[in-house]
Structures are given as structure tokens and as C-alpha cells.
Amino acid sequence: MLEVRHLSKVFFEQNDPQKPGLIALYDISLSVRRNEFVCLLGPSGCGKTTLIRIIAGLLPADRGEVLVNGNPVTSPGRDRCMVFQQFGLLPWRTVLGNVEFGLEIEGMGREERRDISRQYLELVGLKGFEDYYPHQISGGMQQRVGIARALSKKPDILLMDEPFGAVDAQTREQLQEELLKIWAKTDTTVIFVTHSIDESIYLSDRVVIMHSRPGRIKEEVAVELPRPRWEGDVKADPRFAQLRARVRESLRE
Amino acid sequence: MALNALEQQALVEINPSQAKPFRLTDYLRLVRAASVVLFVVLWEYFGRQVNPLFLSYPSAIVKACVQLLIAGEFQRQAIGSLGIYAVGLGAALVLGILLGLLMGRYRLAEYLLDPYVYALDATPRVALIPLLLLWFGLGAPAKIAVVFLSGIFPVLMNTFSGVRTVSGGLVDVGRAYGAGEGKIFTKIIMPAALPFIMAGVRLGVGRALIGIITAEMFTAVTGMGALLIRYSSAMATDKFFVPVIFLALLGVILSGAVEALQRRLAPWKETERAL
């Protein structure tokens, strides 16, 4: 489904184009199966956001390649969609207008894209908020809009760049649960960037642990907790605690 | 809400002084009005004592206003000024927004043009008036040029910085959803920069007004500015205040109109950035 091969990326210093400033990614290889939920976990500066941006096609790589269904990625495409850290909502559009954005860019007619957008707004629990502007709703609701917008394009791969990093802890848990429910309903592959250990274990099938300087993959940890995970208290499961300890250990080195 | 029995009893016990003491700050509206009335009265009183060649007074100004309006001269000059103003300002808005967008989005355009933009913006535009008169004569073209140069830079600079402040994040959103350069321009950059553009328009409208007044004062042939010069050199202080008041009202109306437009066009913007 998704294949990342020997990917490397260097950022040059802003003021001095002669000088490589940071090796953001070094020889990253990763493969993701269809319908898998993978978390990229690591400290800030480990290149996880760079990696997801390269996969999205927003940033070119210096070495290596990204293949989606066997085709190399060079630009954003309709098989992938991104959910942004700061929500990425257009402040001058209403909630509905924001969800419509992706379909509008594709050139879909007004009536059709409205219908679809309304369906997805309902899916994320925002029915009735169509005409609000982003600044009038809470951060958690704003990110639901972001998710609805991404899902409306029915992407094969949903790329999520610390989507819940900017909301409070309670909302975050709620959003995590809803994301899992939505994921269970759709057959999407999810790549999810986070720096929260608990979040990565709770959500994913596999945690990819990254290290910084240079940004590289340290280890992959399979999460074999039963699904659905929102029933009962998965976090109280002893296996969850074991995984958490293991991941923390790996991050610490 | 009526007080209950317990509250009634408490009130008796506390026994606050029955009436709130008189405080001037509770009647600010009154103070404001009094301040204005006092000023007008004093002006009227002292104005009448002073030589009318030197200072007029409110009632004389009102009389002069009626006189001028009946004669029709004032309206004719006002319309002339407004026409020139509209043409110059229109050109400034169109070109200012266009160049601002170009320079904000394309670095080549920025680097090619910014030496001139900064140089011209830094030069007080009034200093160019004698030169423009030399080039374009004393008629409408010179005045249009002055209005244009007075109005364009705030619009251009604000549009430019508006485009520049569009967060890379939003452009990424557009790209991630497959928008090409054209769609990014129309669907992301332009709406995001709109509040900035409007702030520039508001500044530009005011500057252009100053531009036309100065130009007309300098040429002293037609228009509001010419009236100012004519009445002041004729020592007709009462008539002098009529165009002054007209211009003040015009300034207020124009900036009010732009603000209303701003609210309509950018209702998503919660607060304006402080200057």
C-alpha cells in the first residue's frame, strides 16, 4: 500500500545555503499495509512531521522515494489526505465551506459536494454547526471539521500530523475514541504522528519509534491489543502497561 | 427581582445611605455635551469681539454655509474635487492591490520592484507635488497623479504584507488538497489577505483625501482646496470654514464606509490587529 524506501532529507541553513543545517531524515524505510493504523512516535525534532509531509507530497525528499500503490509520490494526490496540527481551517469559510474545500478544488458541483460534506459533518458529530465560523467553535470541534474535510475525499491513506496536539486532555481522549470508531467504519489506512506514548499505543496497530539527530527509525513495536479498544478500559490492561514501558525505554536511549 | 424577607431584613440592618452620592463620572454624556456647548458658546462670544478678518464665529459660519449652498458655487467645486478623487483613488486601489499581490507571491516581482516601492513610500508624497505640477500642468491630470501616488502605497504595502502573512500552513492545506497555483491564489491567498487589504484601503482613502486637498491648494484653480485658498486670501474666515467642515465630514463618511465594507467582506475576522 505505502512503501517508504531509504528516504533522506537535509535542511540547509536559512542564511547560508552552503551549510547543511539539519539532517531531518536519514535512511528511513517503512511499509504500511492496507487498512493499517500506524503511529509515528518521537521527540520534537525527530523528523516525524517532515516524514509525513514528504509522504503527503508537500515536501520533496533528497534521497529515496515514497510509493503509494506502487506509484512514486511527487506531489499531493487524491489518494492521500492530510489532517493538520493547527487544524488548517480557512478562517473565512464556514464549517460547511471548510469541509467542502477539498471537493470544490476537485471541481465537484455545488449541490453534490454540499450533500457529501453534510454527511461527513454528521459523521464527526457536527450536525447543526454548518454555518459557524471556525473561530466560533472550540478547538476540538475545529479538528473534527478538519477530519471531516479529509474524509470527504475518501482517501486511501489518511495522514494525521499531531492532530490532537492542540486540544485539551479530555477532548483529546474523546477525539481519539471517535477517530477509532470512524476508522472502523471506513477502510482507510492511517498514518498518525504524535509525541504521546499513550496515544500511540491506544490508537495504533504498530508504533514506529523515531529518534533525532539525525531523524531515523529506531524501532517498530507491534501493538496487539484487542479491538475495539474504546469498550472497557484498555489503558488498565496489563499488556498496555508493558507496551508503555517498552516504548518509553526505547525512546529514552 | 424582589427581595425576599431575609434580604429585606438584612437591608434594614445594613442601612446603606439611601441615595447614591452624586458623581460627575456617572453623567459622562452630559459632560461631553456640556464641553461642546461651552466651546461653541465661548467661540461665538469671543469670535464676535475679534476682528472678523481674523476669526469667525459659529453663527456666521452657518450663515456663510447657507449662502454658499444657495449660490451653487460650492456644490460645483465639490463635485469637481470628488470626480478627480474617485478616478485617482480607483487607479490607486486597482494597481496597489495588483502589485501587492504580485510582489507578495512572487519573489522575482518583489526584488525587482521593492527598491522603487520603498523609495517612493519613504518620500513624503507632498514633496512630489511641485514636480507633478511641472509635468502635468495645473489641470486634472496632475491632481489625479497626486491622489494616485498618495493612495497607492498604503494599499500596496498592506496587500503585500497580507499575502506574506498568509501562514504557510494554509497554503499547505491548499496544496495537500490538490489546489494548483491559480486556485491557491484565489481560494487561499486572496481571502486570507483581504483583512489586510481592507486596512490598507482605509489608510489609502484618507491619504488620497489629503493628497487632493494639498494639490488643489497648491494649484489654487478649482476644487475644495482652491476654495480654501481663495477664502483665506480674501480673509473670508466664515466661508473658509465651510469647505473645512465639508472635508471633515467627507473624511468621516469615507472611513466609516470602508469600515462597514470591511465588516461585510471579512466577517470571519474576530478582532482587528492593533496598529
Next chain:
Amino acid sequence: MPGSLDERLVRELSFPRERPWSLYDHPNLIRVASVLCFLTAWEIYGRRTDPLLLTYPTAVFWAAVQLIRSGELFRQLLVSLASLSVGFGASLLLGVGLGLAAGRSRLAEALLDPHINALYATPQVALTPLLMMWFGLGFSVKVVIVFLFAFFPILINTASGVKNVSGSMVEVGRAYMASERQLLLKVVFPAALPFIMAGVRLAVGRALVGMIVAELFTAITGLGAMLTLYGNLFETAKMFVVIIVLGLLGVGLIQATQALERRMARWKETERAVS
């Protein structure tokens, strides 16, 4: 922060050691080229045009040399700066003083603001003919005009800065039993300083405009008068010299204020980064 590990990896991966050469890394090259092209075209075209109408760069250069040698430019610059600094100084003192009063006392605000709003709405250039009638054509009228142009931005920004000082900061002062004077000097004034400085920055530009307008119309001394004079003599090259000096003066004054602003409001965190 290229650590040794990064350095080694760059070698190992045989990354490009440097970014490929791009025109955009050398914006000044584009700028210089753009300006050179413009100057050359101007020189060629200007030499072919009637010298009464258009001059050309080398002629401007020689005119500058001449005006500097004869000492005229310097003399007039000093004259201009004198009225500018006196007028601006007065507006600074009075603007900050009244602004503090209007921001701190609602009574003072109510008394002042109808008048301030009315005067601020009036384009101040429109008043210059009247002022020339009152104050003649000498030094004093220039000072008054500069004052009038610069006064309002300072006053209005100071007042709104003071009103913006958060109540909790004032309460800290009160809790430590600061007197009203101490409160003003140690809490309110420093807290309002960034606003005041923003007003000063606006005012400096307007003061310069005021100075030029005053000198253009009085046409006796100062840089503005030189413009009028050489305009009447069709000496465009000399006009350009004066315009350039005024432009440089504008840039210098704005830069100085910005430097001062940064120094005086160092504690103010830099503007929120927009992600």
C-alpha cells in the same frame, strides 16, 4: 547546529554539499540589476527630453554637488529641522501629557474627546491657510503646522494605550499601596509605552509631511520652499535633489524611531508567530 554526526552523514550520503545556485538566494543582485536598468533608461531617455521637463541621473548628481558646495542645501536643511524638532517636541510633550490624562480619567476624556475627534477627522492640511493667516509666514507657523500634524496620533495612541493597561496590573500597584502618581509613573506609563511609541512612529512621518506642506506654501525658507522655488524656475534636477534629501530624512527618522521603539519596549514579546 551541524554536529559532527550530521557532517559525517552528509559526506556518507553524498548529499549535495551545498544548495544549487539560485537567483533567489541573491535578492540584492536582482535589486541592483533592476535599479541599474532603470537608471540607465532614465539617463538615455532624460537626455533626449526637454531639460525644462525632465532631468536625468547624472544631472541630478551634479546639481547635488552644486547645492552641497554652495552650502544652500545644508542651510535650508537646518532651517527645516529646527521647525520640525520644535513642533514635534511640543506635540510629544502635550500629546503624551493629555493622552495620559484622557486615558486615566474618564472625566478628562469626556471633556476632551469631542474636540479631539472633530479635529482629528478634519484633514489638517485644510487648516494650513487659516494658520498662515494667524501666524504669518515665518518660523512660528511652521512649528504650529508640524505640531498639529503630529499631535493627534501621539495623543490618541497614548490614551488608548493607557486605557489598555490591564486592571490586574493596576491592582498590583494598588495592593502595594502605590500613590496615584507612582501608579502613573511606575505601572501605567511603562505598560502603555509600546502604544505610545507606535503613535510616535506614526507622528514622525506626519510631522515631516506637515513641515513640507508648511514650507511649500510659505515658500520662503526650508527644503519645501526650495521645491517651490526650483519648480517655478523649472530646475528639475535641483528639485530631485531636494526630494531625495526629504526621502532620506523620512527613512532616517522612521528608522530612528523604530530603533528607539525596540529599545524602549524590549520586554514586549515579539509578535505572536503565526503558524
